[in-house]
Amino acid sequence: MFSRRLTPLLHEELAHSPAVALLGPRQVGKTTLALDCAPNDQNIYLDLESERDRARLAQPELYLSEHLDKLVILDEVHLAPDLFGVLRGLIDRGRREGRRNGLYLLLGSASIELLKQSGETLAGRIAFLELHPLDVLEAASEPLERLWSRGGFPDSLQAPSDARSLKWRQDFIRTYLERDVPQFGPRIPPQTLRRFWTMLAHLQGSLLNVAQLARNLGVDAKTAERYIDLLCDLLLVRRLPPWHANIGKRLTRSPKIYVRDSGLVHALLDIPNRDALLSHPVVGASWEGFVIENLLACVPPTVQPFFYRTSGGAEIDLLLSWPDGVLWAIEIKRSTSPKVERGFHSACEDLKPSRKLVVYPGTESFPLGKDIRALGLPELCRELTANS
Template structure:
């Protein structure tokens, strides 16, 4: 297995804190990373019924066995365990003794925040970023191949067909994991809901439209979307807000973390199929957003991304605001560099100049050549990871 970008942050956190909590979607590589970095720790997978029953029935005796440190995988399966860990950590605060992993964000973080506040560092491991994917001997070379393959490590580590693996992943997620997060009575309807969400990646989130298309109520649609967020499948990108005397949209945008999963849910099984698909641009936009989120999290920083859109239709797909500047990013799937690609983002620059901050204008596009133009910078898709967006 390759070295993950988060490895340095995880080692450092374990040297400073008694516990480290690593969250992320299933199959993002959490267990592999932890077992690689902490080979002397014991390992317990709480998905195993016998281990889980022991931890639930006699948590003190269960934890007392791990004097030398332990990796507790899928800790959300035993939500009371962090409360018992709190006592042990207060008695013996040696750093790096407890490594916790979990794949259900909301349940796990609520348990950790209540019981292990100030005792556990919290890190997030998403599927592979592009600069991690290219560390494998065989990796997708073109943009369309990259989008269809996605970033789940096992696909590249074992040379699997993305469509076959992702099909099994979705089936396992819908049939098993959803039941452990919430009481979804109709799994067929829920799967249809997930597919409808895939068709809305990179678009404004309209709950009434989504609920109507899925044949469920708006509260159900919001609850099910929360399930997808808790599972690290989707996230909501907030709109940019500033005192600009402009009427800005208030709805968030919906994005999937993994482009390969979106492609599979939309029935896209090959790069050739994607190349002619009407949602190719939206899938590419979600991929770029996900890359920026991954690189922020791998540095141990929150991803402070937003998008700009006002009632006049002026928009930027991504806005990154720092104390001293604002970076605006438009995503274009076209492979040929052209000044016209910068026309839309240049309009956003004019609107944001009222903030008084310097504005950087960039377009990430599907081509291969970095170009500096008078209106801004054209950045090839392969170089997204190489730029310091912070």
């Protein structure tokens, strides 16, 4: 059993908001975390993919009114969008009667319909949290390279062998393509979307060129953009935006694209284990994406992530912009003897970040030059968590 860092924040939000939406991909651990929030006799769990549980909500206002003394957990709530209006009425009635917060915990495996419906209907009544796959702090008992190779989904990470882990991820991908994607968007042939998702894995950490992707897939650019939007909304793919401040430089304007879980990158590319990964062309980009996702799982939600690149070759892999305008420049290296390149120095001269850091696979922290420090991923994650 892994201890999730989101647990205290979830309890805090339930104490201060009548409804909380917990978002994250399937199988990331949302249900386990939700059921840990209240003892069995103090929660009602309803899985809206279950016909039996949907039948219990045939008269939702009547049913939910009988359980106002418990935390009602609604899993896959996007499958019943009509419930949001009922929840709004019950929450408002409860406020008038002085009833407590923490009435409803809504679980969703995508942000599309859930954010659209609840954002409009439950505005001012709901808090949003995202549960990421396991990060290096939550899976501290596991070897770092196993977490990188298998990814952060608990069942994949804890599989008894690399072969079983890969099989789990392949089944996960198939389930999304054949069952989950059709629930959220226009019907897309599973084979087409799998090819597209695999293309993105090959392009891990590259600048997004929608026109080229569209040509390779044989669709128009608008269709390719819609596919990317869908995978981003399903919390499976990330667009990392470029830094956009006007500093008198020709800046890259296209985002970078990442498949968010490293284990899914490897499954899409048929990389069976760590040894095969280390000899694969994607190894550097996979490590970069793995580091970025772990760091972004640990930063406060008010911190904005970017990358920085100019036409002159200045580049920063990850730029963290803090609310007070402070910038942290982070370079990501796979080598255990990292070296800082000229592009990073040039970028830091442009932006004047307050912190200059190089993340590498080791554990020792040491200086790499004036104001630049190399450190391991867990150490930086701990520092970011302490600032949350």
